[in-house]
Amino acid sequence: MVAEDIAENVAESMTETHTIAGVRFQKCGKLYHFDCSAFPTLRKSDWVVVETSRGRQLGEVMGFPKNDAGRDLKPIVRIATPQDLVMQQMWKSKEMETLVTCSEKAKELGGFDGVRWIKAEYNFDGSMLVILYSAEDKIDTIKVRNALRRTYKTRVEMRQIGPRDVAKELEGFGACGELRCCSTFLTDFSPISIKMAKAQGISLNPSEITGMCGRLRCCLLYEYQAYVEARKVLPKRNKRVGTPHGEGKVIDVLPLQDAVVVLIDDTRHVVQREDLIPMEEYEALKNGGCNGENCTCGKRGGEA
Numbered sequence: 427m428v429a430e431d432i433a434e435n436v437a438e439s440m441t442e443t444h445t446i447a448g449v450r451f452q453k454c455g456k457l458y459h460f461d462c463s464a465f466p467t468l469r470k471s472d473w474v475v476v477e478t479s480r481g482r483q484l485g486e487v488m489g490f491p492k493n494d495a496g497r498d499l500k501p502i503v504r505i506a507t508p509q510d511l512v513m514q515q516m517w518k519s520k521e522m523e524t525l526v527t528c529s530e531k532a533k534e535l536g537g538f539d540g541v542r543w544i545k546a547e548y549n550f551d552g553s554m555l556v557i558l559y560s561a562e563d564k565i566d567t568i569k570v571r572n573a574l575r576r577t578y579k580t581r582v583e584m585r586q587i588g589p590r591d592v593a594k595e596l597e598g599f600g601a602c603g604e605l606r607c608c609s610t611f612l613t614d615f616s617p618i619s620i621k622m623a624k625a626q627g628i629s630l631n632p633s634e635i636t637g638m639c640g641r642l643r644c645c646l647l648y649e650y651q652a653y654v655e656a657r658k659v660l661p662k663r664n665k666r667v668g669t670p671h672g673e674g675k676v677i678d679v680l681p682l683q684d685a686v687v688v689l690i691d692d693t694r695h696v697v698q699r700e701d702l703i704p705m706e707e708y709e710a711l712k713n714g715g716c717n718g719e720n721c722t723c724g725k726r727g728g729e730a
């Protein structure tokens with residue numbers, strides 16, 4: 427029966443008609459949605475040609491979302507051919523040479539000393555060239571753009587990007603020794619604040635919280651919510667609590683361990699949340715119980 431159920435599910439997935447395709451143009455880029463109703467045999471990992479604001483682009487189908495019903499989406503133009511894929515690789519191989527040419531022309535023209543030329547990107551058929559660059563201020567790049575147009579006889583766009591996007595394009599390793607998150611799996615940058623570092627008890631030393639891009643590290647966001655939720659149910663520092671070791675003062679909070687450090691007679695004890703006793707209940711327990719109607723200490727009225 428199990429084998430029959432699996433076969434039935436596979437058959438249903440093969441016959442299911444998709445109307446929306448999620449397409450990605452770069453290894454770690456955003457996902458864009460297109461109408462694929464004209465291509466009922468389209469499958470995940472297929473390559474397609476689509477029309478975008480930057481001209482025709484070649485992208486990979488990453489999946490078929492179902493939550494965009496009713497949206498006015500651009501249709502997929504066609505399924506990519508082997509020739510399209512070969513052409514894309516050919517133009518990609520020319521990008522480094524084009525970037526060097528761009529840098530040389532900028533030097534010849536002058537006035538671009540504070541500009542870093544990061545990357546040259548061709549679309550799959552070479553009909554458009556995009557130059558990514560970074561600078562502290564806004565720069566007029568018309569002269570460079572016109573020079574590149576005359577050289578390559580194609581449409582040229584200049585796009586200024588920020589420090590985080592520069593790190594994403596340059597790739598490399600982060601301070602943790604692993605490949606940078608931005609160049610491996612992050613498709614968008616979330617807002618990061620000093621508050622997130624404080625909530626996690628991380629040193630505010632710039633070397634501890636700053637990434638290779640010079641901005642606050644993206645990873646400050648990963649565990650932040652877990653710390654926030656844990657602190658809601660754990661006592662704050664300097665609060666007095668009862669413990670199996672006796673009454674003491676909270677001197678540190680360990681959110682990820684769901685515990686606190688309690689100082690009792692100059693001795694530190696790590697106490698789990700379930701072993702903490704609110705002072706009201708602790709006092710009642712010391713006095714042999716309580717008579718409160720809402721008592722939860724488990725020893726009401728001095729009963730054993």
